[in-house]
Amino acid sequence: MLGDAIGATDGNVPASGTLRATSAGQLACFTIEGMIRSHVRDSQGDYRYPRTIWHAYHRWAAGQGIAGIERWQEQDWPDGWLASVPVLKKRRGSAPATVAALQKGVPGRLGAEVYTSIGAHALTRCLPVGLYNRRPWWEAATAAASTHAAEATHAAALGATIVARLSEGQQLARAVDLAERECAADPQLRQGVSVAAAMAAAGSHPRRTEVLTRLAPDARASSALAGGAYVAASFPGREDVKDALLFAASVGDGGHVAAVTGAFLGASHGFDALPVDLVSRLELAWVADTLARDLLTELLDVPAGTGYTPATDPHWGDRYPCW
Structure with missing residues (x-):
């Protein structure tokens, strides 16, 4: 979220005032909410991850007042606490490919591009x-x-897997190596994107x-993935995070690069x-x-309960309806 907001300034962060999100940051919030809802449903014996994430993006678009978006229920739509956050209803730039897919109402599938x-x-x-x-x-x-084609899909797979390995404590170079191997091992991702050239460039010509x-x-x-990997590798220290984000945001389409840089450095070093x-x-x-706190709570405590254990939070299902 921080990289996204700094990216919106093109690296010229004002001395005071709110640092606003873009549509990318907003959509990332709904991805997390969709993940939580999916886990709630999965814990109760009904795995529907792709549809639950697709539904989450509809809630974002509905809150934005975008025309042509399917209502998923007649009452209390969009539901859940996130959809009631006023700032997420503010237009913060466009996401044309995502909006077009939601308006069409047909989700693409991995291995079957739409x-x-x-x-x-x-x-x-x-x-x-x-x-x-x-x-x-x-x-x-x-x-x-x-909502997107194979090249973007493969970049998303690699980027998220790098985040996963960084969050386990791997150094960036090792995280990239592991992530590229894991993605290459999936037959549907073998023609994917690589950031090896970006990592090499950071080693020889950083910053x-x-x-x-x-x-x-x-x-x-x-x-965005290559740029984010290059910047994160060029500014590897905990004390370098601010300089890294400002540098990432200052070049070309730096908003996306800054978001990736922030995700990688945040996963490496932690929020503090x-x-x-x-x-x-x-x-x-x-x-x-x-x-972030609710995702951790859901994964560790499963407060809505399972088919074998009772709910420990009677209101969790209102915060995260499992569909």
């Missing part, structure tokens, strides 16, 4: 899937494939504007490495913190 976009939203909104960490490459690719411009020349998901002076101004700080 849509042609290779834009970066497929990647940025799916980076949090790495925190789910069952099969992060498959889960991220499935979520991305609902170079011209290198970042070459690696991330446009708003493709693969460009994030610059407090910027986080304290972050528009979605409370929302992101609440989602």
